[in-house]
Amino acid sequence: MSSGVRSHKIAVIPGDGIGIEVTASTLAVLRAVQDKIGGFELSFDELDYGSARYKAQGSYTPEGWLDYLRKSDAIFFGAVGDPDVPDHISLWELILPMRQKFQQYINIRPSSILPGIPSRVVGTKPGDLDWVIIRENTEGEYAGQGGRTHVGTEWEVATELAVFTRKGVERVMRFAFETAQSRPRKLLTVVSKSNAQRYGLLLWDEVAEQVSKEYPDVKWDKMLVDAMTVRMVAKPTSLDTIVTTNLHGDILSDLAAGLSGSIGIAHSASLDPTRTSPSLFEPVHGAAFDIMGKDLANPIAAIMSAAEMLRWLGEAEAADLVEKACRQSIAEGKTTGDLGGSLKTSQVTSEVVDILEQL
Numbered sequence: 188m189s190s191g192v193r194s195h196k197i198a199v200i201p202g203d204g205i206g207i208e209v210t211a212s213t214l215a216v217l218r219a220v221q222d223k224i225g226g227f228e229l230s231f232d233e234l235d236y237g238s239a240r241y242k243a244q245g246s247y248t249p250e251g252w253l254d255y256l257r258k259s260d261a262i263f264f265g266a267v268g269d270p271d272v273p274d275h276i277s278l279w280e281l282i283l284p285m286r287q288k289f290q291q292y293i294n295i296r297p298s299s300i301l302p303g304i305p306s307r308v309v310g311t312k313p314g315d316l317d318w319v320i321i322r323e324n325t326e327g328e329y330a331g332q333g334g335r336t337h338v339g340t341e342w343e344v345a346t347e348l349a350v351f352t353r354k355g356v357e358r359v360m361r362f363a364f365e366t367a368q369s370r371p372r373k374l375l376t377v378v379s380k381s382n383a384q385r386y387g388l389l390l391w392d393e394v395a396e397q398v399s400k401e402y403p404d405v406k407w408d409k410m411l412v413d414a415m416t417v418r419m420v421a422k423p424t425s426l427d428t429i430v431t432t433n434l435h436g437d438i439l440s441d442l443a444a445g446l447s448g449s450i451g452i453a454h455s456a457s458l459d460p461t462r463t464s465p466s467l468f469e470p471v472h473g474a475a476f477d478i479m480g481k482d483l484a485n486p487i488a489a490i491m492s493a494a495e496m497l498r499w500l501g502e503a504e505a506a507d508l509v510e511k512a513c514r515q516s517i518a519e520g521k522t523t524g525d526l527g528g529s530l531k532t533s534q535v536t537s538e539v540v541d542i543l544e545q546l
């Protein structure tokens with residue numbers, strides 16, 4: 188742009204349930220930070236992809252949607268899911284195609300105990316738990332390989348093939364070692380289950396060994412996923428950066444979200460580190476129909492996801508401000524019910540905007 192204003196085109200998919208509510212909050216905060224700082228301009232392209240569309244028109248998305256999305260600089264995603272539609276349909280029609288087509292091979296979920304939130308882990312205080320979980324996002328059990336035979340008979344067999352490629356494992360390992368290297372403790376735990384699996388996770392471990400040689404300053408160890416769940420609860424301070432397979436990462440990151448207080452503050456990003464395709468930013472929680480339409484949802488997870496999106500787009504100052512405002516509102520107890528507060532979604536949103544304007 189000739190004015191020197193950096194412009195970023197954001198595809199916005201609010202989705203279903205509270206996804207719609209927390210997305211509205213997020214856009215309000217993004218507009219506020221843009222007005223405050225200046226120098227950049229966000230354009231929001233709001234799309235109706237979701238279960239309501241599926242129920243009315245038979246598909247989650249219009250034809251050509253992936254090519255359309257490709258033209259955006261980033262994707263902000265609320266949540267999808269509907270009590271009337273089995274979860275695997277939205278997963279395989281909407282979420283997984285984006286991860287695979289855009290090669291968003293990294294799913295990253297930071298987890299920490301923030302000041303103002305009582306820790307659920309015995310013997311820890313805010314700051315003690317500060318993890319980054321890196322989940323491989325395109326392979327493993329989510330590769331979509333397998334099938335069913337003799338359906339409905341007593342001989343029925345269902346197979347679900349976990350696929351690991353050397354290239355796929357290498358790129359996630361390299362990203363994990365680099366992330367660990369960039370953090371003060373330079374500590375990485377590689378999670379596996381290579382005692383029970385004979386191929387895929389042996390490759391996983393082998394590649395970890397090999398890639399580790401390129402990062403001699405990173406201290407790393409291997410953990411089996413079962414033992415890892417115990418360590419996360421019993422010795423949380425011994426962990427920093429964690430890298431896991433697709434399926435294990437799904438489970439461990441929910442555990443991490445639970446340990447750090449509420450799923451209402453857990454945020455995540457699906458990244459294409461090569462920046463060939465747009466990356467996607469979203470809260471970890473789902474559509475949560477039980478609290479939908481009641482102004483009860485905690486918008487912080489979505490807003491923090493958007494802060495990560497700003498950082499990814501090169502707007503670090505704006506990202507810092509948004510994050511700081513979220514942290515401050517939590518520290519001051521200005522929170523929704525899931526964190527023990529009494530504010531509504533809309534009130535937390537206004538608090539974050541007010542704090543941001545005063546920072």
Ligand code: ATP
Nearest residue numbers: 267268450451472473474475476477478484485525
């Ligand atoms: P989905 O099927 O899309 O995953 P879900 O109904 O399983 O949605 P989750 O998002 O997985 O819901 O969350 C589980 C529960 O946690 C919800 O039923 C809700 O009560 C609570 N919850 C989730 N997100 C939030 C939030 N942002 N604020 C407050 N409570 C939340």
Ligand code: MG
Nearest residue numbers: 268472473474
């Ligand atoms: Mg759920």
